[in-house]
Amino acid sequence: MAELATLPLFWSLTQKKVVVAGGSDAAAWKAELIAASGAEVHLYAPRAGLGEALLDLLDRGAAHAGGRFIHHDEAWHEDIFADAALAIADCEEDYEAEAFFNAARAAGVPVNVIDKPAFCQFQFGSIVNRSPVVVAISTGGAAPILAQAIRRRIETLLPPAIKRWAMIAQAIRERVNAQLQPGAARRSFWERFVDRAFVDTPEEGVETRLVAEMGRLAMPRPAIGRVTIVGAGPGDAELLTLKAVRALQAADVILYDERISNDVLELARREAKRILVSQPNPSASGRPMAEDGARIAALAKAGKRVVRLQPGNPMATSVSLEEADWLERLGIAVELVAGVDADSGDAAGAAMAVRATDATPGRAHIASH
CATH class of the missing domain: 1.10.8 (Helicase, Ruva Protein; domain 3)
Incomplete structure (x- = not known):
């Protein structure tokens, strides 16, 4: 697992109390978001100081059937945090932000002061809403504009259906x-x-x-596994083909050697078992080394989806082709997924790997897209 700047969590707020202090448009946006999650939002701000966005929000009500707004016609104070799940405020001055932050923390309530990272225990990400599918993007506060650009890309990829x-x-x-x-x-x-x-x-x-x-x-049926020999190219995760990424995300077991980078392994399904093995070499009789070959065969016969990750392009190495032939003679389905040749690793090589497709009769199925 690579380093995380923050821990992404999806937290149910249905019928939970959330405190929002301030009458600004920014406070209104956060209040609307929280109420859309089903929370009971307690708004603290004198009515004379409420902006148009908040007044409109109070008129419209919450998007979630269980969400609602309760307006308190007063400024926030230290007694408002009891039983709150979250506390959010929009404070112009740092001294007020620090006071709100300290009061919420003293009450044991997670706190966020809008646009003041020094007084935030949690952050809001950019959201793609296909609820119950919800995608949140965070840059750890470093580049909100980048998070918004990523959100727009994801919006185009996720169909409304x-x-x-x-x-x-x-x-x-x-x-x-x-x-x-x-x-x-x-x-x-x-x-x-x-x-x-x-x-x-x-x-x-x-x-x-x-x-x-x-x-x-x-219906009961014999366990049928398969082996996919995946080319990892020169080790750059961005040069993996889509077919290679799909194989990694469908694998039960992944066998790899020390030449495979952590960036490539990060793309695999979290639940997949990862086994470090020796580099593949043919034996004197033309078979793969007994230990790794037998291990792969046993896993496949037990019904597992096995991925053998190899640098470069397995379509171009006799070891991979020989391993595929040997496994097929044991009755195990094998697929070879092309990778960028390790000695090229350029964009042209990647394009060729994506375009090249072959399925030679009598040999393992070869895929590259």
Whole structure:
């Protein structure tokens, strides 16, 4: 796990009390966001000092059915923090910000003073809202404009239908967990679900069809694993093909050697088991080294999705092709995913790796996109 500037958390505020002090537009934006999360927002500011945004917000009410606003026609004071989950304030002067910060901390309430990082225990990120799918982006306060640019990119990538698919997933999750055991069958169901979510709009009766698919996957069947030999190129994670990233994120077990960088491993599924192995070499008889080859075969035969990460391009090395042939002779499905050649590592090489596709009869399937 690489270093984190801050810990990202998603915290339920439904029916929780949150204190917001100040009548400014900035305070209104934070109050609206908090109430949209289902909180009971207590606003402290003299009515004469309320800005138009806050007055409009009080008229409109909260977006969340469980959220609401309670306006207190007075300035904040030290007695307002009891039972609060969060405290937020917009303070013009540092002395007032420090006083609010200290009062909230003394009451044991996490505090944020808007636009004053020195008086913040937590931060607000830029948000992409497809609730119940929520994406938050933070730069640790270093570059808010960058977070906003990232948010705009993500907005274009997430189709509006993701919201409906997420609600369907929420509705059937308990049935999936009851019918499909943890492991390959359950993950296969959700992977197919996700593939649909990024392509289709959920049609009438989709839940019935999903339940039927669950029934088919729940039928006992022999464990069938597979091996994917993935080219990591020259070690730059940004040069991995999309196919390589998908393989890493679907893997149960990842075998790698000391030439693979941590940046590449960071792209793998968190739950995947990672095994450090020796560099692959053919034996005198033309087979892979017995120890690693036997380990890969045993994992695949146990139904695991195994990824063997190798630098460079496995399509261009006799060791990888020989390993693939050997595994296929054992009845194990093998796929080779092309990588940028380690001795080039340039943008042209990356483009060639993305475009090159081959599926030679009698040999492991080779993919590069």
